[in-house]
Amino acid sequence: MKRGVIQLLQEEIDEALLVLDHSCKETSVYFKFISAKNLGKPRVSIQFDADELELLLDNIGVPLMDDTKIKKSLRKKVQTFLYYLRNGSLTIE
Numbered sequence: 103m104k105r106g107v108i109q110l111l112q113e114e115i116d117e118a119l120l121v122l123d124h125s126c127k128e129t130s131v132y133f134k135f136i137s138a139k140n141l142g143k144p145r146v147s148i149q150f151d152a153d154e155l156e157l158l159l160d161n162i163g164v165p166l167m168d169d170t171k172i173k174k175s176l177r178k179k180v181q182t183f184l185y186y187l188r189n190g191s192l193t194i195e
Contacts, residue, residue, distance in 0.1 A: 105151045108183045114176040115139050115146060121161045121173070131157050155184045 110118070115138050126132050131154045138146040150158075162177050169177075 103151045103153070104187050105149055106183065106187045107147050107149050108179060109145055109147045110138070110176070110179065111172075112139070112142075112144050112146070113172045114179070117170070117172045117176050118158060118162075121163070122158070123161060126157065126161060129157065130154060150183075150187075152184060152187055155180055155187070159184070 115135055118135050119132075119139065122129075122132050122135065131150070134148050134150070134154075138148050159177070159180055162173065162180065165174070165177065
């Protein structure tokens with residue numbers, strides 16, 4: 103399984119925790135975001151595999167007109183990272 107590292111801002115980590123619903127609370131994705139939040143750094147590097155990114159995208163949902171700037175940024179980073187993860191190795195900032 104392909105894995106890679108993505109760098110997210112603390113605001114994007116907070117947004118990810120908001121969109122991950124209660125059914126995701128026992129997943130590796132949720133625990134990675136909790137650990138990243140607890141670091142308290144403005145930018146955190148997190149390792150994900152493709153399945154974890156798919157789960158995150160499913161919870162972010164489709165783009166809506168009233169999406170926040172942070173949610174749009176998170177969606178774009180995850181989509182871009184997933185694309186490059188499937189087609190080669192890359193770190194997205």
